[in-house]
Structure formats: C-alpha cells, structure tokens
Amino acid sequence: MDKLRSMETFIAVVESGSFTGAAGRLEMSAVMVGKYIALLESQLGTRLLERNTRRQSLTDAGRVYFDEAKRVLEQVSIAESAVERLRAAPAGTLRVTAPTSFGGCVIAPLTATFLQRYPDVRVELDLTNRMVDLVDEGVDLAIRIGDIHNDDLVAKYLCPYRMVICAAPAYLARYGTPRTPADLADHLCLSHTVWTTRNEWRLPGVEGEMRWKRDAILRCNDGYGLRMAARAGAGLLLQPEVLVAEELASGRLVQVLENYTPAPRPVHLLWRQDLRMLPKLTQFVAHILQGAEYFGHAVEEK
Template sequence: MNQLEDMRLFVTVLDCGSFTAAAEALGLSKQLVSRRLMALEARLGVRLLNRSTRRLAVTPLGQAYQERARQIIKDVDEAEQAISLQQAVPRGALRLSAPMSFGTLHLSTLLPGFLERYPDISIELDLNDRMVDLLDEGYDMAIRIGILPDSALIARALGASEMVTCCSPGYLDHHDAPKTPVDLREHQCLLYGHSKAVDWLYWCDGRPERIAVRGRYRVNNGELVRDAAVAGLGLAVLPTFIVASQLAGGELVTVLDTFRPPPTKIYAIYPQHRQASLPIRVFSDYLYDALNARPWTNPA
C-alpha cells in the first residue's frame, strides 16, 4: 500500500475519533479502515493506537507519527497544487489501464484526438480485463465499469452503458423469444468469462434476480461473444458500448427489455494524491464529454 495514502488514513482516523467516522468520511468500509491501520502498524513494527470498545487512544509513538505524517501530507499537497497552478499547458505522462473491449472500441478512437489537443501529454495504455492495483503497480488512472469495491481511490463517473440481452433476427426465426428471464433455461446462451457457473442479472418486480444460464460457447472477450450472437449461435448479455452499432444496423435485436437492470456506470479512478494532477483532470474531462456525446451512453 502507498505510504502517503496510509498516512492520510491514519490522520483521518485520529481527526474523526473512530474507525466508523473515518470510514464514513473516506467512503470506505469500517473493516477496510481497520485492516489498513493494522497493516500500517505491522509494517512499522509499533503500536500507533490503543483500541478499546469505547474509544481510540493514540500512543506516544502514534502521536509522533501523526505530527510527521500531517506535515508530510501538507507539504505534498502544497507542492502538487503549486506545480499545477504554474502549468499554463497540461504536460506529463499518464499511465492508464482499461478493459480490453472498451479500449479497442472506444479509447482507440478517442485517444488520437486527445493527444492532438494536448501535445505535451504522453500516454501509456495497458488494455487488460484484470483488476489492476493502481498504487502497487504504478498506474495514474484506470477505467472501471460496474460496481466498485471499497478503496481509498477517487472515482469519477464518466457515463453509463445499458446491459442488454440480444440475439440475431435469424436466431428468433428458429426459437421463440424468451418472455421472462426464467425462459433462458430453454435457450443456448453465449457465456462471457471462465467461471463454471454463469448468472445473468435481471430486474424482476423491483428487485434484482440472478438467473443461472448455460451454453456451448464460452469466451473471455465481449467482442467475440457479440460476433457469435450476430452469427445466430444464441443469446448474449452485453453492454451497449459493445453492441450499439449492431443493434442500430439490425444485426442484433434485444429481448427481455422490461427486465433490463439499471445502467452500468463507467468510472475513471485514480489515487487521492493524484487528484490535483492537471493531466488527469483534463483527460477525465475529455472522456466525460466524448462519452456522453455517444448515442449508447446514459448521462453520468
């Protein structure tokens, strides 16, 4: 874990007076705050806090660490703000991570325009569906889609994409369209991922319901799932950012629309200590404007 982020967490716990209040202030779970403070103490080899059921008491070593940490945080924040304000033009390097399909379908067309607009910014982009650790692996920003886990990272919503159940018109020529999600058990489903059990999420009577599905074709790439659906091999659940053009052209049609779950949000996430970065700010602004101009995007 990044040392500066641990310092911020420790100072916030002392300022708030409890793990619960600090967790609420940081937007994290109480359990995560407690685990990170225990890991910090283990790394330092000292006890910073004395814990009881009623209150937290800082130890003498914890008091000394707090004073140094508070000054270091202040110095870092002032240094970043001063440099950002002096930059008349955004400049610097951005190391980015993004999901494979989203990157090939959308970032591939958006990044040239960004680099042309900001010639003093360089980008290193890693396309990978793996959940990277920004702090440990040295990324400045990542694009994430869906529900975010607890973390101390900053998250900015860039837009949202619908998850649709779709198939080719030819598939429906030979199979009755499902009327309810339960009917999917009688259909060939095109499966994304490598887990043995696959559930598709639907909204039934105002609450989420997961339906176990099965099929003969399983792949870990959304574009290949889309192509299999276009070929008539079965039903697929995919985001509109992958299938928008096929839906518009009639190669795919949607089913079970009345059971469609809420839109899935698309986020830019980055470490707290990078929120003053001008390159990150202009890049996230650029993505927000560009994505919300696309027909498949719900407003962020």
C-alpha cells in the same frame, strides 16, 4: 541559509560591484548580503572576494565560482520554466488503466481524439481486467466498473455500464422472441466464461434479482468471439451495451427482454488524492467525461 540564494547573492555582488548594489537588487539589507557571502566562503573554504574600503575584486577561486554559479542558476531557471510550461499546457506522459472491453471500445477512441488536440502528451494505456494498484504501479488514472470502496482515491462518476440481451434476426425468426426470463428455457444462449458462471443469468424478476438457468451451447472467454457467433445466429447473447452498440444500430443484432436486463453498474474515473492535478490529467479527465457523455447519447439513440 539556502545554497542557491547564496549563489544568487554572490553573482549580484559581482555584477553590481558592491554589497549595497546587490542589496538593492535583491531587496535585502547589505548586512544580510554580507552574511550570505561569508556563509558561501565558509562552505567553500576559500575567499571569493578581495574587499577593501575603496574596491572589491574577485579572487581566482571567485572567478571560477562566478562562471560556474551563473551556469547553475541558468539551468535552474530553465528547469523552472519547463515546469511552468508543463503546468500551463498539457504535456508529458499520462499512464492510464481501464477494463479491457470498455477501454477498447470507449477509452481508446477518446484517447486518440485527445492526443490530436494535445500533441505534447503521450498516453500509456493499459487495458486489463486486473485490479491495478495506482501507487505501486505509478498509474495516473484508472477507469473502473462497479462500486468504489477506497477512501484513498478520488472517484468521478463517468457513465452507467449497461448490459443488454440480444440475438440475430435469423435466430429470432427460427426460435421466436423471448418475452420473459422464463422463456430462456426454450432458447439457446451464449455464455462468457468470465462474466457468467454455472449456466445461469442473473436477471431481475418479480421478486428482485433471480438466477435463470439457460442452455449455454457456446462458452467463450472472448467477447468479440461471442458477438460473431451471435451475429451468425448461434443464440441469445448477454453483453455490455457498448460492445454491441454498432450491431444494434445496424440491425445485425436485435435487443430482447429490454425490461429484464441487469441493473447498470457505475463507471468511475479514479486518481490518487495526493496526485498533483497537472493539465495533462485535468484535460484528459475533462475530455473523457465529455466524450463518454456523447457516446452514451449515441448508444441510447441507436
């Protein structure tokens, strides 16, 4: 028998003054009430009630146990109420991981507006390009770029991750605008040391994806540094659209080779199948989905 149920039964017997009164209050038989009390006394190794045909009274042990048991059940009720509030409204800490660049440009600002709407939530946002293990590291939600091959995770499509080729107007005025990937041989290019290798860009051609050699006059491991160099007229830049959206909108950078950019990769939200979908997670997912859709429209309308 459940210990908390035995405690609840004992308290009902004391407060109602009889087994029959407790039985009616708890919607069980008087015989079952007696079994709960007998079990409790057996577990404690002492009598809690003195009973005769006319009246019942608490023993010294019963009085002590009654006071403490009431406090225990009150704490249980408080704990249950706290969980119910957590289930009813977003609250608590949410642990999220996202790729460094996409997370900084898209997820971080959306997280800020989410926190304004739900002030009882705290978000721990880990921006990293490392493949985080959601189970081992206690992460609630991951944002990942590319195809997903993990049946243990729930995947929700978020948006396409597009790449663009662009340059500063001053650079294009000096070197001209490339019309096809073959023109890259006559241009200066900026290269990210992580995203691209071997001084080549993989772009679509007439026979599918092809590797186009180009002169990488600047290689850098930081996307922001490359954007600043491109804005200064250093060369052509291949970067995710979300990272250069403001520069494209303002005209500081101009997109070129629009028909030859790499195929977009999917961005997904991921969480564990066994993870209970508390409001803090469901509302955050909904907020990110809505915000990313708006952000995508804003980029397309640049």
